[in-house]
Amino acid sequence: MDIERYFLTHGQALKSVPDLTAKSLRNWSEQGLIDCQHEPGRGNFRRYSPLGVIKLAVMHDLTQLRIAAPSASEIAETVLHHVRQFVALNGGFTLDPIPQRRSRAAIWRVGNSYRVSINTAGWCDPHSSPTARIVLEINQLTVETLNRIRNLGEDERAEEDEIQ
Numbered sequence: 001m002d003i004e005r006y007f008l009t010h011g012q013a014l015k016s017v018p019d020l021t022a023k024s025l026r027n028w029s030e031q032g033l034i035d036c037q038h039e040p041g042r043g044n045f046r047r048y049s050p051l052g053v054i055k056l057a058v059m060h061d062l063t064q065l066r067i068a069a070p071s072a073s074e075i076a077e078t079v080l081h082h083v084r085q086f087v088a089l090n091g092g093f094t095l096d097p098i099p100q101r102r103s104r105a106a107i108w109r110v111g112n113s114y115r116v117s118i119n120t121a122g123w124c125d126p127h128s129s130p131t132a133r134i135v136l137e138i139n140q141l142t143v144e145t146l147n148r149i150r151n152l153g154e155d156e157r158a159e160e161d162e163i164q
Contacts, residue, residue, distance in 0.1 A: 001054060001144075002049075003049060003050040003051045003054075003084075003087055004049050004050075004051050005049055005050075006036065006037040006047040006048060006049050007047060007049070008047060008048040008052075008053060008060070008149065008152075009045060009046075009047065009048075009092075010022070010025065010045065010046050010048075012048075012149070012152050013025060013048045013052075013053050013056060014150060015148065016053045016056075016135060016145055016148045016149050016152065017053060017056045017057045017145070017148075018058075018061050019060070019064075020056060020057075020060045024060070024063070024069075025056065026054075026059075027069075028059065028069055028073070029046055030150065031069070031070075032047070032072060033069055033072075033073040034048075034051045034059070034073065035048075035049070035055070035056060036048050036052060050072070050145075050146060051080060051084070052084065052150050053145055053149060054072075054083055054141070054142055054145050054146070055076045055077070055079075055081065057078050057079055057144075057145045058070040058072070058075070058076040058080075058136065058141065059073055059076050059142055061103060061136065061141070062075060062076070062134070065134055066134075067114070067134075071113070071114055074114070075105075075114055075116055078116040078118070079105050079116070079136065082103060082105070082118045082138055083142050086103060086139060086142060087142065093136075100104065101113075103119065103137075103138040103139050104119050104135050104136065104137060105117070105118050105119075105135070105136040105138055105140060106119065106134075106135050107134040107135075107136070110144065118138070118151060120143055123161070
């Protein structure tokens with residue numbers, strides 16, 4: 001499955017990022033902060049890629065920590081570069097269990113902007129970056145989000161079986 005192909009619906013994107021609201025998703029889309037395919041006009045639906053949903057998960061985590069959505073979007077773009085490499089090196093959607101090697105994104109504020117440092121060794125040296133920072137477990141977030149996306153089809157088939 002191609003992580004950059006747009007096939008996930010609005011509802012599926014919401015199911016893939018726990019606690020993300022439809023209002024936030026719609027606002028971020030309208031502000032151009034996230035990447036989705038959308039034909040203008042009434043009744044035309046937005047479609048999201050798995051990579052875009054991973055970006056939503058990163059943004060959601062950051063906005064919950066009071067980082068403004070535009071800044072969260074920029075940080076997420078930096079993280080996505082690493083996510084693309086991580087997924088390619090670990091077999092795409094077959095990421096299970098989470099690889100032992102951890103990757104972390106250390107994020108700290110400098111003036112009115114944020115700095116991001118990706119550490120693929122899986123640790124952040126407390127002496128090499130400021131103490132006031134956010135650390136995202138990139139591999140874990142990626143695997144959990146991709147697993148939720150992969151399970152969407154199974155959940156929908158189970159709901160159909162219950163109805164019949």
